[in-house]
Amino acid sequence: MIDPVILQQGSDWRAQAEVFDEIFFVFLALGTLVGTIVVAYTLWNVYKYRDDGNRSDEEFDAPVVGELPTGQGGPKAKKLFLSFGLSAIVVISLVVYSYGLLLYVEDGPDTGDEGDIEIMVEGYQYGWEYEYPNGHTERGELIVPADQRIDINVTSRDVWHNFGSSDLRIKTDAIPGDYNENWFSVSSEDVAAQGGEATYPVECFELCGPGHSAMEGQITVIPEDEWEEWYDNTGNGSESASIEASGLGAVTQSGVSA
Ligand SMILES: [Cu+2]
Structure with missing residues (x-):
């Protein structure tokens, strides 16, 4: 009575709960990873550029309101565009990935x-x-x-x-x-x-x-x-x-x- 094709298809099907759990796990893992890197890098910079009283005012390259701190193409610019580029890649990948899975959730598995x-x-x-x-x-x-x-x-x-x-x-x-x-x-x-x-x-x-x-x-x-x-x-x-x-x-x- 049970069609073997259905069983075969059934084994490939994923319940909505599985799909949502996977999306949740991927976002949690990635968020934890990125969050750890950002917080660690921030703390490291806080320590590195701490005010130890030895820096003169002339050396201090303070940010200017309304300007991106590009440093005229120097190492600051590379860091800025690297972080923008990486963020864009991560965000676009996540959009494509979750949109694909959500399309499956919308349409459901193919029952033939x-x-x-x-x-x-x-x-x-x-x-x-x-x-x-x-x-x-x-x-x-x-x-x-x-x-x-x-x-x-x-x-x-x-x-x-x-x-x-x-x-x-x-x-x-x-x-x-x-x-x-x-x-x-x-x-x-x-x-x-x-x-x-x-x-x-x-x-x-x-x-x-x-x-x-x-x-x-x-x-x-x-x-x-x-x-x-x-x-x-x-x-x-x-x-x-x-x-x-x-x-x-x-x-x-x-x-x-x-
Ligand atoms: Cu009701």
Whole structure:
């Protein structure tokens, strides 16, 4: 039942949490390195050019307001342009690097011909309702399979909410009349590591009324075969039959579009 191509692709997929953790680590490491160099160099200069009372006023080359301390092409100019050049290279590299990763986060992994599972998420005062492609609805707990890209289409039936799960690093505005898309994917390794059922708390991240802080939900990820068994028993008989007949492809074909 499980397409080997999907599993193959699934192993290459990276969860949003992994991508954001990597970006965070790269920025932290680089920031620490650059910060250490800058602070150390500053302290060294503070010591080197300290006022020990032996310097005469004529020698002192004080900075002039409104002028870059280029020293007319001397060693000061080299240092100035070296530091400008290095900063530009570091900043431009970081922009290109993080923009590339954020494009992946925006688009999500390529699911090929298999499509993906699209679930409508509707916020209300105070809770979450999920609608599966076969029309089955759940409240509070969103049950999804591992190794699949799960697309969520988030909206609200009353006021502004925000559907988010910190552990999965996803957060999407829920606005009445508007549909915001996001995706997540949990590997079967993660599910196995959590004892066959991975759970992630869901919270509302937009102050929406007196019940806001209690507006919680949960994303439950179970192995794909278990999920298919569960999913086949939801919805009405005829739809379940068509899913059984043609596999998961049929599920995604009938995906909710908005
Ligand atoms: Cu809310």
